Amino acid sequence: MRIRATVAAVTGALALSALVIPSAAQADDAHRSTVSDVARAAQSTAGAGAKSGARSLAADSTPVQLDLTFSKVTVNGGKPIVVGTAAKKTVPTTFTVTHAADVNIFASDFVLGVDLYRGSFDVPTNELASDALPTCKAVSSTVATCKGQIDIRPQDDLIGNADATTWKALGFAVDLNGQDPMDPDVNKIGFALQDGLGTARVQRLSKLTVNAAPEPVKKGGTITVTGKLSRANFDDLKYHGYATQPVKLQFRKKTSSTYTTIKTIKSSSTGTLKTTVKASVDGYWRYSFAGTTTTPAVSAAGDFVDVK
Template sequence: MRIRATVAAVSGALALSALALPSAAQADGAHGSTGSVADLARAAQSAAAHSGAKTGARSAAPAAEPAPLALTFSKFTINGGKPIVVGTTYTKRVPTTFTVTHAADVNIFAKDFMLEVGLYRGSFDKPANEFYGDDFPVCKAVSATVATCKGNIAVYPEFDLFGNADATKWKAVGYAVALNGQDPDEVEPGDVGFVVQDKLGTALVQRASKLTVNASPEPVKKGKTITVTGWLSRANWDDFKYHGYTAQPVKLQFRKKGGKTYTTVKTVKTNNKGDLKTTVKAAVDGYWRYSFAGTSTTPAVTATGDYVDVK
């Protein structure tokens, strides 16, 4: 594993070459992996921009400044296109895949070449928050100038989440840095190559949901009343507990004993604590459950059916 402390050291040297201009990853409120490739690439970008370098071919920047690499990211996917659902306690890791296309003289397998993709929300220049992987992606060459890569994005709830505002659409960005054989403690900015490529794709981050159900009494006489209660809750990233999801429509469904499918009986709305309560008449043996369709910030969830024996 390439050590991120090395990245941090080089990032500091490049920041000095940019007259200590802060990178976007260091902006107030931004939170990414400490000493990540993102920090280094953005520091190189700041150094080049401060010196008037233009994004483009490797020769675009003067010898004294970091130069853009001839490398692009494409075909980015994350979590198989599904939302990233995060709770309050456990680390959430989701897979990423992407393709890298580069010039023949760019050695992406060199020991001092570093590459990663990340997610951010807010503006590109000053992101409100950022996510990265636990380690750098692993790439496999498919030709002299093309490689396919696999990695992950890791979210540690109490460390990486800043609040419920993080439940939204995030944007993907790719970074690459080539030290080109330099000693990381004595880096010459003019010998550093970098890429910062925005708009690789998007990912929806959602607050994990839970749903319970209880149908009673059990057993019950035919024709008598069954009371079905439940609770719809979702992760709160302000205090890292689950709170009731209020004023949400939830379907009450029933499946006969021996049957294979559930049928919706009625729709019930959660109260100001996320509680559900309704009544039905007992007719036949079967299973009762609640089912929530989800929202943009909270995924769909269905409770396990509760069996009621009708006498």
């Protein structure tokens, strides 16, 4: 199911026009936009610790600040989120919610979750959200533990290579309090928005190939090992060679399970790799890349060479 929030511009300010919480039957048709936009707008209007320049609701709106906080937030188990050029990427989130006894987070019209954003808190450059509502379990009358997710569709959610960076996590909650989601009284809507809940890094998926030839080869003969290091480009959603990167040439004997580094070379301006070695025993050759802050480590599958 996708979470939908529409925040429309009205007389120079942002006003809540609709908040749709789709049922499971509506999952395929619902379109996601971050509900945290609603919470941000409400926070600015209510003056609940809002930062200068934050987006606001209409001037006569006075939404209610919920007594609710987020803690113990993790995104993807603390590991980087590696995204390619086409496939949807879904990673888990976990968090704890502490709330007043009169705040019913299990109400059918109550929405909460954890989003990621980069750039300014007030006016984010980009945001990443979830296709589904989290699952929460009460551990007391005022504490619940929740499991959610972040969903990334490269074509829809990424705006360029600048997205391969560190993102910040925020928690949001919106309580309709029985209001008609298509025509709510904003003054009766509850909200909570909490920044500074941690970070998550998004990386560009890397690929690495190898080919060792000739096969077979005489003992003492020359083996030429070629390959290519490439990575996802979020600007055009294609893969391009990763230039001038150190890549290790590694070898493991047929009878061994451990690779040993033979030498380190650099990829060309187009990401290609090429070097030569002398043949000694049967075994597997591969290239291995240690990774960078924007690109994960990757190793090619070993290419077997029979030495006669």
